[in-house]
Every structure is written in C-alpha cells, then in structure tokens.
Amino acid sequence: MDLDFSRAEQDFRAEVRDWLAAHVPAPLPSLDTPEGFAAHRAWEAELAAARLSVVSWPAAYGGRDASLIDWLIFEEEYWAAGAPARVGQNGIFLLAPTLMAFGTEEQRRTWLPRMARADDVWAQAWSEPEAGSDLAALTSRAVRADGGWRLYGHKTWSSRASYASHGFGLFRTSGARHRGLTYLMFPMDEVTVRPIAQLDGLPGFAELFFDGVLVPDSMVIGEVGDGWRIAMAATSSERGLTLRSPGRFLATADRLVALARDADPVLADRAVRCWTDAEAYRLHTFGTARRLMAGEEAGPATSMGKVFWSELDLRMHTLAVELLGDRAGETPWLDGFLFSLAGPIYAGTNEIQRTIIAERVLGLPR
Amino acid sequence: MNFAFTPDQLALAQTVRDVLAAHCPPRALRTGRLPAWDRLAEVGFFGLLVPPEADGLGLGLTDALPALEETGRACLPGPVVETAVAAPYLLPGLPKLASGEIRVAVLPPGAAFAPDADLADLVVVARPGGARLVSRDSVRLTPRPGADPCRPLFDVAYTGSTPLERPLEPALLRATVATAAQLIGVARRLLELSVEYARTRRQFGAPIGSFQAVKHLLADVAIAVSFAAPLVHRAAVSADAQERDAPEPGGGDTAWRDARTAKAAAGEAAVLAARSALQTHGAIGYTEELDLRFWLARAWSLSAAYGGAAEHRAAVRAPVLAGDTRRYP
Numbered sequence: 230m231d232l233d234f235s236r237a238e239q240d241f242r243a244e245v246r247d248w249l250a251a252h253v254p255a256p257l258p259s260l261d262t263p264e265g266f267a268a269h270r271a272w273e274a275e276l277a278a279a280r281l282s283v284v285s286w287p288a289a290y291g292g293r294d295a296s297l298i299d300w301l302i303f304e305e306e307y308w309a310a311g312a313p314a315r316v317g318q319n320g321i322f323l324l325a326p327t328l329m330a331f332g333t334e335e336q337r338r339t340w341l342p343r344m345a346r347a348d349d350v351w352a353q354a355w356s357e358p359e360a361g362s363d364l365a366a367l368t369s370r371a372v373r374a375d376g377g378w379r380l381y382g383h384k385t386w387s388s389r390a391s392y393a394s395h396g397f398g399l400f401r402t403s404g405a406r407h408r409g410l411t412y413l414m415f416p417m418d419e420v421t422v423r424p425i426a427q428l429d430g431l432p433g434f435a436e437l438f439f440d441g442v443l444v445p446d447s448m449v450i451g452e453v454g455d456g457w458r459i460a461m462a463a464t465s466s467e468r469g470l471t472l473r474s475p476g477r478f479l480a481t482a483d484r485l486v487a488l489a490r491d492a493d494p495v496l497a498d499r500a501v502r503c504w505t506d507a508e509a510y511r512l513h514t515f516g517t518a519r520r521l522m523a524g525e526e527a528g529p530a531t532s533m534g535k536v537f538w539s540e541l542d543l544r545m546h547t548l549a550v551e552l553l554g555d556r557a558g559e560t561p562w563l564d565g566f567l568f569s570l571a572g573p574i575y576a577g578t579n580e581i582q583r584t585i586i587a588e589r590v591l592g593l594p595r
Numbered sequence: 596m597n598f599a600f601t602p603d604q605l606a607l608a609q610t611v612r613d614v615l616a617a618h619c620p621p622r623a624l625r626t627g628r629l630p631a632w633d634r635l636a637e638v639g640f641f642g643l644l645v646p647p648e649a650d651g652l653g654l655g656l657t658d659a660l661p662a663l664e665e666t667g668r669a670c671l672p673g674p675v676v677e678t679a680v681a682a683p684y685l686l687p688g689l690p691k692l693a694s695g696e697i698r699v700a701v702l703p704p705g706a707a708f709a710p711d712a713d714l715a716d717l718v719v720v721a722r723p724g725g726a727r728l729v730s731r732d733s734v735r736l737t738p739r740p741g742a743d744p745c746r747p748l749f750d751v752a753y754t755g756s757t758p759l760e761r762p763l764e765p766a767l768l769r770a771t772v773a774t775a776a777q778l779i780g781v782a783r784r785l786l787e788l789s790v791e792y793a794r795t796r797r798q799f800g801a802p803i804g805s806f807q808a809v810k811h812l813l814a815d816v817a818i819a820v821s822f823a824a825p826l827v828h829r830a831a832v833s834a835d836a837q838e839r840d841a842p843e844p845g846g847g848d849t850a851w852r853d854a855r856t857a858k859a860a861a862g863e864a865a866v867l868a869a870r871s872a873l874q875t876h877g878a879i880g881y882t883e884e885l886d887l888r889f890w891l892a893r894a895w896s897l898s899a900a901y902g903g904a905a906e907h908r909a910a911v912r913a914p915v916l917a918g919d920t921r922r923y924p
C-alpha cells in the first residue's frame with residue numbers, strides 16, 4: 230500500500246503538464262454549436278498529433294499503451310489545465326472499449342485510429358422514447374437484407390448526435406428480450422436527425438429516425454443476438470472509471486475551494502467537504518485501477534462510483550452557483566451546474582444504480 | 596504506485612480475524628471485559644508497532660491497518676487502540692508492552708473521560724502543561740455513564756504522576772487513524788448484519804430486502820463505507836510518510852489533514868450504517884437482547900472518540916481553504 234508514483238509516472242505527468250501548458254486554447258465555444266463542434270474536433274486532432282488523445286490505447290490505434298494509472302495521471306493534468314471538453318468521449322470511452330473487447334481486428338483498425346483523431350465523432354444510440362431505464366424494452370429493429378442489415382426505428386437523447394458522423398447502439402434482431410438484441414454501428418448520413426435543445430438551449434441531444442438504412446455485416450459488433458451482454462460490459466466501464474475519471478472532479482473541487490476562500494464558514498465547510506470527497510473518489514479509483522490491472526473485473530461495484538461522482542458533481546456546482554449568485558452566468562459555473570444536473574440521470578439513473586448495488590453487490594433479493 | 600494492501604498486510608488481518616471469530620464471538624461481549632486479548636497477545640498483535648529494541652515488530656501503521664479494522668468488525672472490547680497503537684509511540688521502550696502484559700488507557704486532550712481505564716496498568720492523561728503518566732496504584736477512577744456498554748468511561752483522578760517524556764501528538768495522530776479503521780470495520784459489520792436480516796425477515800409475503808426503499812437505504816451505506824475506507828488507508832500512508840520523511844515540526848500538517856478527513860468520513864459512514872441497520876431491523880433492533888446493539892453503540896462511541904466529525908471537518912477547513920490542497924499522501 231503506497232501512493233508513490235514511479236519515476237516514469239512522474240516523467241509522464243511532467244510531459245503532459247508541459248504540453249498542455251503550451252497548447253491548451255482559450256475557452257472554445259460550446260461543442261453543441263456548429264463552430265464549437267468544429268473547434269473541438271480540431272483540438273482533438275492536435276491532441277492526437279501529440280499522441281495524447283487516447284494514451285491508454287495500443288500504439289497501433291493511436292495510443293501509447295499507457296497503464297491505467299498513467300491514464301488517471303493524464304486525466305488529472307488534463308482537467309487541471311482547463312482543457313476543452315472531449316467531443317469524442319462517447320466513442321473513446323464507450324465504443325472503443327467495446328471494440329477492444331468484442332470487435333474484430335479489422336473493425337479496430339478501421340475505426341479506432343480515425344476515432345483517436347476525431348476524423349469520426351460517434352454518438353451513442355441506446356435510449357428510445359419507450360426504453361429509458363428499461364433499456365431492454367427497446368423496439369428499433371435490424372432486419373436481415375442483401376449485403377447486411379436494414380435499420381428501422383426511433384432513438385432519442387443521443388448526445389452530440391446533432392453533429393456526429395457515426396452512431397452505435399442496440400437493435401432488435403429477434404423478439405427475445407435480451408437475446409434478441411444486436412450491437413451495431415452506423416454512419417449518420419442516411420439517418421434523419423432531429424436536434425433537441427437541452428436546458429441550456431443548445432442542441433446537445435438529438436432524436437434519430439431510421440427508415441431502412443443499410444449497414445454491412447462488418448458493422449455488427451460481436452455475435453448477432455449478443456448485444457445485451459456486450460452493452461452491459463461497456464456500461465461497467467462507463468459508470469466506473471472511464472467516462473468520468475477523478476481528474477475532472479478534482480479540478481472542479483480545487484476551483485470551488487478557491488471560490489469559497491472568503492466565504493462564510495458554513496458555505497466554506499460545504500466546499501471543503503466536496504474537496505475531501507473528490508479526494509475519496511480519487512483514492513478509491515486508484516484502488517479500482519490496481520484491481521483492474523491485476524486482471525480483476527470492475528463489475529457491479531462501479532455503480533457505487535457512478536452515484537458518488539454524479540452526486541458530488543451536483544453538490545459542487547450547486548454550491549458554486551449559490552456562492553456566485555447573479556454573477557454565476559458570467560462564469561463557466563452556470564453551464565457546469567446545468568450539466569451536473571444530468572449526472573444522476575445519464576449512464577443509468579442513480580435509482581437504477583442503487584438497485585444494482587443492493588442486488589448485485591450486497592446480494593439483496595430481486 | 597500501488598494503492599492496495601500487500602499480501603502480508605492482508606494475511607495479518609486474516610490471522611486477527613480468525614482469532615476474533617473464535618475468541619470474541621458476540622456472546623463473549625456479554626460476559627468478559629477482555630475476550631480474545633490473551634490470544635491476540637500470542638499472535639503478536641500488541642507488538643506490531645513496538646520497536647524491535649522492545650521486542651516488537653516495528654511495523655508501520657499502514658501494515659497494521661487491516662488488522663485494526665478487524666478489531667472494529669468484531670467489536671473487540673478493551674483499550675485496543677491505546678495499547679496497540681498509541682502506547683508504542685508514547686512509551687516505546689516500555690517492557691511487556693509488546694507481549695500484551697501491559698495495558699494502557701488514554702485521556703485525550705479535550706475529552707472528559709478515559710474509556711476502558713479500569714483495565715489499564717497505565718493511564719496517559721493529557722494536561723495543558725504536558726501529558727502525565729499515571730500508574731494503576733495512584734489512579735482513582737469513577738465510572739461515568741456512556742452509550743457503549745463495552746467501552747465504559749471513567750473520570751480520572753490521581754494522587755501521583757510522572758511527566759510523559761514523549762510528545763502526545765504523534766500518538767494521537769495514529770490513534771485517530773486507527774480508530775477510523777475500527778469504524779470502517781464496525782460499519783462493514785453493521786451493513787452485513789443489515790443485509791442478512793433483510794434477506795430473511797419477511798413482510799407482505801416477501802423478504803423486506805426485496806423492497807426498494809430498503810435496498811436504497813443499504814446501498815447508500817455501501818457507498819459511504821466504500822468511499823470512506825480509502826481516506827483511512829491514505830491517512831495511514833501519510834502518517835507513515837511523515838515519520839519517514841518529515842519528522843521536523845510542521846511536517847505533520849498533511850498527515851493531520853488526512854487523519855482528520857479520514858476520521859470524519861469513517862465516523863459519518865459508521866453512524867449512517869448504525870442508523871440504517873436499526874431502521875432495517877425495526878423493533879427487534881431496538882432491544883438489549885439483540886447483539887446488534889453492541890455495534891450500534893460502538894459506532895456512536897468511536898465516532899466521538901478522538902474528535903467527532905464536525906470538529907475534524909472544522910479543523911481541516913482552514914488549511915484547505917488556505918491552499919493546502921497537496922495531493923501526495
């Protein structure tokens with residue numbers, strides 16, 4: 230049990246820190262606007278050119294074969310430097326781990342290097358109007374056709390789909406609730422996309438309408454009918470580690486403490502508690518990373534992390550907005566606050582996570 | 596960087612766990628004041644932190660932490676933290692400490708009473724002018740009421756005392772962290788007891804653990820314990836690092852920040868676990884007869900020992916706001 234970073238880990242941190250200090254741009258326009266989306270893609274390309282966009286991936290796909298600990302170090306530095314949001318995050322943190330675990334080598338070689346440079350930006354297309362928490366109730370279909378599969382149906386709440394080039398999601402290939410689902414990728418070209426404005430007024434989501442789009446077999450991930458298992462494997466990494474690493478919350482906590490420096494002790498106490506909770510998430514994650522590096526599965530315990538980080542993020546932004554009062558809108562805190570409100574909803578609501586913890590971690594009856 | 600306990604550290608905890616399972620079962624809490632102490636002494640538990648010159652193993656706090664958590668899980672009575680953790684720093688050369696033949700109680704600064712002082716050969720009493728060492732024959736103890744039946748409190752008066760040569764601070768720091776580790780053990784046991792009960796108790800034709808309100812209550816306990824524990828582990832690493840790297844004055848600030856953070860989080864997690872355990876059990880939990888009461892009481896007594904959560908959080912506030920946001924242990 231120690232917290233001593235090796236020489237190599239320290240050198241890596243220094244390299245990342247120096248590079249970011251020299252390259253992080255002034256705040257970009259929101260990635261939910263056309264100009265902002267383009268600017269964020271350009272930033273991803275710049276990161277990729279320094280081989281910093283996906284450090285934990287194999288070098289063959291644009292990464293550095295970095296360990297999970299290195300990746301956590303990268304994330305700490307990235308968010309501390311105030312670097313831009315990651316426009317490709319749903320591809321990088323959800324689709325890529327799925328392709329690494331269940332895809333073919335051809336799929337990995339085709340899609341991962343392009344994803345690493347944000348040549349393609351991927352949207353997640355899981356949810357449907359009648360299938361939210363009850364994801365397996367989804368009804369969008371993939372029908373066997375000459376040369377592949379034809380997609381039909383209606384997906385919604387797909388983040389960044391307003392501008393994304395590709396999507397990935399679950400489609401029904403037979404009636405069986407779980408065994409009838411297949412994981413597919415598709416280009417957005419022939420999908421009808423209807424942007425949906427979020428609380429901030431920008432089209433951060435979109436609805437997707439499929440009317441017989443044809444995708445070749447090479448766009449199927451894993452076996453036909455194995456989509457549920459593949460998707461669930463991806464969610465444990467989404468909830469636990471990769472989607473929201475500690476670095477983001479540590480940076481927010483540091484800024485919150487600076488904001489609360491001269492605040493009334495009651496408010497300052499809330500800020501410091503958030504800071505120590507962000508530390509708890511960091512340390513907890515170091516423990517999880519070690520277990521993963523030793524070959525263990527993340528498993529349902531990652532649901533605890535999802536509840537913890539989302540509720541911490543909400544507390545931090547709520548306090549910041551309270552401290553700033555009318556001036557909140559002149560700072561990035563207001564947008565951050567609006568986004569933090571979504572944390573307990575996306576990636577599986579916190580109610581669903583608590584049920585998972587109770588049943589699969591604690592062993593309470595269904 | 597390897598933020599996980601080593602096989603040796605875990606094996607030590609397993610040994611202690613086995614000893615306590617055999618010799619400190621819940622029924623022993625009703626009959627004896629010192630169940631399993633002789634057996635723990637046999638496996639060397641009381642010498643873990645004692646320097647080798649005094650027949651101890653000279654281990655660090657981190658090494659002993661999982662074993663200390665086990666003493667909380669078993670609700671082991673007696674001045675465990677004081678004898679096994681504080682005393683090796685206060686009285687490092689004391690003969691018979693490592694062998695478990697001598698027991699030590701502590702009246703910490705700011706506390707009104709000394710827990711388990713009836714079992715102590717020596718009582719360390721914090722006093723504004725410097726801590727005093729009081730031996731069994733010169734102490735006069737008056738029992739005081741308290742919440743924990745297995746951790747009785749005593750008012751301490753004495754006729755004679757000697758000054759304590761060593762500073763109290765390093766021992767208090769380690770006792771605070773060790774108590775936090777015990778609280779994690781208490782909380783984990785409370786959660787296990789709640790889950791066991793929720794699986795078997797039936798109402799409305801179903802186990803109460805199948806109701807979502809009960810599930811979510813216990814899920815929140817699991818989350819609180821899971822995120823408090825790493826803070827306690829880090830506090831031990833910081834305490835050991837302070838001893839190794841920066842024994843000079845001021846070097847202990849980060850160690851104290853981490854110890855206080857850990858104690859606050861562990862105390863809050865244990866109190867939440869106690870509150871939720873009682874709610875899960877309903878009326879049977881509100882009885883003297885059910886063993887649950889021992890763990891409830893231990894959560895309350897230890898969460899207050901060596902400073903409560905609010906006190907520690909208040910003390911951490913100023914340095915963090917002033918910029919002590921250093922992240923290495």
Ligand SMILES: Cc1cc2nc3c(=O)[nH]c(=O)nc-3n(C[C@H](O)[C@H](O)[C@H](O)COP(=O)(O)OP(=O)(O)OC[C@H]3O[C@@H](n4cnc5c(N)ncnc54)[C@H](O)[C@@H]3O)c2cc1C
Nearest residue numbers: 353354355356361362386387388571574575576578580581
């Ligand atoms: C900002 C944001 C981004 C998103 N991005 C994407 C994306 O990129 N791709 C995508 O596919 N989806 C995305 N989603 C959708 C998200 O996955 C769903 O919102 C989520 O799964 C919940 O589904 P729902 O909104 O239909 O709510 P519902 O399932 O209708 O739930 C409504 C409420 O009921 C509760 N509830 C439902 N069932 C239960 C139960 N069994 N027990 C207890 N409580 C229950 C829920 O916890 C919630 O509080 C995003 C959502 C948000 C807010």
